[in-house]
C-alpha cells in the first residue's frame with residue numbers, strides 16, 4: 367500500500383428510519399488471498415435499503431450496515447490478484463454465494479441456497495472502505511463516470527428480469543412502477559428490442575421521466591380505465607408485464623394486462639402474500655415468475671449498456687449527499703420527487 371492507512375474509518379449504521387448514524391470502526395485488515403480492498407466513492411440507496419430502514423424488508427434485520435450499489439477505487443490487492451491494481455475503478459456485484467449448491471453449479475448463483483447480499487446480510491460499502499473477493503468486482507470502463515457506474519448494480523436487476531421474462535425483438539411490454547428499477551426496466555426492455563413499452567405509476571414526475579426515457583405511453587396507474595388505456599397503447603395485451611411494485615393492485619393489473627400465454631415478472635419486493643386470480647393464470651396459460659438480482663453476464667451487459675449511452679446519470683440520479691449526511695440521504699430517497707439518491711464518500715485520505 368502506497369499511503370499510510372488511518373486507524374479508523376467511517377461506516378454507516380442503520381438502526382431505524384430515525385436512527386441512521388456514522389460510526390467510527392477499525393480500518394479493514396489488509397486484503398487476504400484473492401481479496402481486494404476498495405475505497406468507496408459513491409454508494410446508491412436502493413429500494414431494499416428504504417424497505418429495510420423502515421423495518422419492512424423481509425430478509426434484512428436491523429441494525430444493519432448498508433451499501434451494495436457502490437463504485438470505488440482499488441486501494442490494495444491481496445496475494446493472487448493480478449488483474450486489478452491500485453487506482454482501478456470498480457463496481458461491486460454484491461451477491462455472496464456458496465459456489466457448491468445445485469443453483470450455483472447451474473450458474474444461477476443469484477438464487478444460491480446460502481445467498482447473502484453484501485450490505486444487506488453482511489457489513490456493506492457505505493463506509494470509507496471494504497474488503498471483498500476479487501470475483502465480486504467488475505472494472506469500470508474509462509468513459510463511464512462514477513455517477514453512471516453507480517447505476518450498474520440497479521441496471522443489472524432489470525437486465526436479468528428482462529432476459530428471464532424473454533423480452534426480445536417485437537415484444538410488447540408493460541412496466542408497472544416508474545421508480546429507478548421500473549425506469550431501468552424500460553431501458554433494458556428497449557435494449558432487448560421491445561417494440562412497445564408502456565410504463566405506469568401514480569406520480570406525475572416519474573411518468574414524465576419515463577416519457578423522456580422513451581416510453582411509448584406513460585400512464586397514471588390509478589386511472590380507473592388504466593387497463594383499457596394500456597391495452598390501446600400496447601396495441602393488444604402485453605407479452606410481458608414487469609411488476610416493479612408487487613402490491614395487490616399492481617398484481618391485479620398485471621394479470622389483466624398480460625396477453626394469453628404471456629409472462630408476469632415479479633420484480634419488486636412484495637411486502638407479503640398477494641392474491642392472484644389463479645383461474646385466469648390457468649385458463650390463459652399465464653406464467654407468473656420471479657426475478658432476483660443477477661449474475662455476471664447481466665452485470666457485464668449493464669456496464670455495456672451504460673458505456674453505450676443507454677441512459678444518462680441525470681436521468682435517474684436526483685440527489686447526492688456526503689457520507690456524514692447519510693441520514694438525510696435515506697430520508698430523501700423516499701421523497702416522492704426523488705429517484706436515485708447517492709451517498710458520496712470523500713475519504714479522509
Ligand SMILES: [Zn+2]
Pocket residue numbers: 412413414434435519520
Ligand atoms: Zn440494490
Ligand SMILES: [Zn+2]
Pocket residue numbers: 463464465466467468469470471475477478479480481
Ligand atoms: Zn450456492
